[in-house]
Amino acid sequence: MTDMTATVPRIQVLDPRLANxxxxxxxxxxxSSVTKELIENAIDAGSQRIEVEIEQGGARLIKVRDDGIGIGEEDLPLALARHATSKIGSLEDLEGxxxxxxRGEALASISSVSRLELISxxxxxxxxxxRVVAEGRGMDARVTPAPHPRGTSVGVRDLFFNTPARRKFLRTEKTEFAHVEEAFRRQALSRYDIAWVLRHNQKVIHQLPAGHSAAARERRIASLLGKNFIEHARYIEREAGGLRLSGWVGLPTHSRPRPTSSTFSLTDALCVTA
Ligand SMILES: Nc1ncnc2c1ncn2[C@@H]1O[C@H](COP(=O)(O)OP(=O)(O)O)[C@@H](O)[C@H]1O
Ligand SMILES: [Mg+2]
Incomplete structure (x- = not known):
């Protein structure tokens, strides 16, 4: 029989920081997941140039700087709030x-587990x-002047500093950076019209000028996937049912000597457009 004297736990609304x-x-x-989210925001902002700066595999710093549309002073505090987005406003928007x-969730989530600085x-x-800053406990709503060229810089320091159990799961600097580089590579291969830079511990790892010509694309692929890949890849282009598939496919005979190479070259140099 149920013990009727036991206290029934009360339902309470989580505080916003814990919810985030x-x-x-x-x-x-x-x-790498932070890098992906910040890069996606920079792409959504219509940037022509995106610079990614990483320190200690991203555990110490992940910074993404763009020259996109920027965020107005009044909207800056909202950018870090949960369910706050400039990208949709209705169900119809969502369908298109x-x-x-x-979802308006990335910056709120990231800022709840890091020291985040947003300048725009x-x-x-x-x-x-x-400029606004958030230190793992929701935002310091103060917006202070900070000169910056048109565009946005988001700096994420000390990821998981306030969630030690999660920080413990970070792997070595080399492994974490390899994931970051992979996230960068995927995005840089999807947008040839954007110029990209990736730095790790102040060293330039990739510097990719924008360019649409076939030669410019091949140069980018060669510098991201290796000369060997592009030399032995085939260009394909197909259109069906309103979808267009184009890109370079690595030949199985020339797959790179790393475990992920075949899926990697297949998915990464290909692009599907509607
Ligand atoms: N790099 C950026 N440039 C311009 N606006 C940005 C940038 N990053 C974030 N924002 C603004 O902050 C809002 C919240 O970003 P985010 O939390 O990633 O949610 P979402 O991308 O789903 O809207 C965006 O909708 C956008 O208005
Ligand atoms: Mg986003």
Whole structure:
């Protein structure tokens, strides 16, 4: 029989910080997931140039700087709030969504498990620009002036500093950076019209100029996937049912001597457009 004297636990609404940290468990697995989210935001902002700076495999710093549309002063505090997005406003928008993000969850989640600094300028005058910071406990709503060229910089320091159990699961600097580089590579292979830079511990790892010509694309693929890949790859292009598939496929006879090479070259140099 049930013990009627036992106290029934009360239902309570989670405090926003804890709710964000729980949500972060889904979005933020490791430095590469943060890198992916920040890059997607930079792409959604219409950037032409995206620079990614990593320190200590991302455990110490993940910084993404873009020259996109920026965020206005009034909206800056909202950017870090959960369920706050500029990308959809209605159910109809959701059905026709063309941006990479729309849930308004990434920055809120990331800022709940790191020390995040967001600086943005939505104007052409580089003397403008505003900064907000969040230190794992929700935002310090103060918006202070911070000169910045048009665009946005997001710096994420000390990932999981306040969730030690998760910090413990980070692997070596080399392994974490390999995941970050893979996330960078996927995005850089999907947008040839954007110029990209990736730095690790102040060293330039990839510097990729924008360029649409076949030669420019092949140069980018060679520098991201290796000369050997592009020399032995075949270009394919097909169109069916309103979808277009194009890209380079590595020949099985020339797959690279690493375990993931075949799926890697197949999925990464290919692009499907509607
Ligand atoms: N790099 C950026 N440039 C311009 N606006 C940005 C950038 N990053 C974030 N934002 C703004 O902050 C909002 C919240 O970002 P995010 O939490 O990633 O949610 P989502 O991308 O799903 O909208 C975005 O909708 C956008 O308005
Ligand atoms: Mg986003």
């Amino acid at each position: 940290q729980i949500a972060a468990g889904e979005v933020v697995e490791r430095p 969504v063309s941006s990479l993000g729309f 300028n939505a104007k052409d005058d580089p003397r403008h620009g505003w």
